[in-house]
Amino acid sequence: MSASFRYAVNVAPKAGILDPQGRAVEHSLPHLGVSGVSAIRVGRRIELTVEAADVAAARAVVERLAGELLSNPLIEVYHVEPLGAASSLVAEAPR
Numbered sequence: 001m002s003a004s005f006r007y008a009v010n011v012a013p014k015a016g017i018l019d020p021q022g023r024a025v026e027h028s029l030p031h032l033g034v035s036g037v038s039a040i041r042v043g044r045r046i047e048l049t050v051e052a053a054d055v056a057a058a059r060a061v062v063e064r065l066a067g068e069l070l071s072n073p074l075i076e077v078y079h080v081e082p083l084g085a086a087s088s089l090v091a092e093a094p095r
Contacts, residue, residue: 002051005058006083009066012043017075046070047083055082 013019021042029037048065052058062080071078 002053003058005050005052005055007048007050007058007062008081008083009046009048009062009070010043010079010081011046011066011071011076012041012078014075014077043076 013022019041022040025042026038026040029035048062050058050061052061059080059082066078066080067073
């Protein structure tokens, strides 16, 4: 018998790796009248549902995907985050 497990994989450039997107965001802050913000790093978030026998098996699948497919280990780091039953994007209240 299997169950569904929700995870998010957050991927960002490693420290010391050039981040042109983060740099572009940082350079546009003065045009928006924003000050006091620095060291911006832009990454991405991937949310997924895994069918597995237990949480350990599900986590192993997500760790493998994060390390081999969803990130480039030469220039990026990733963090696996367990989620609740629903997507955090769906569960978020409208603004």
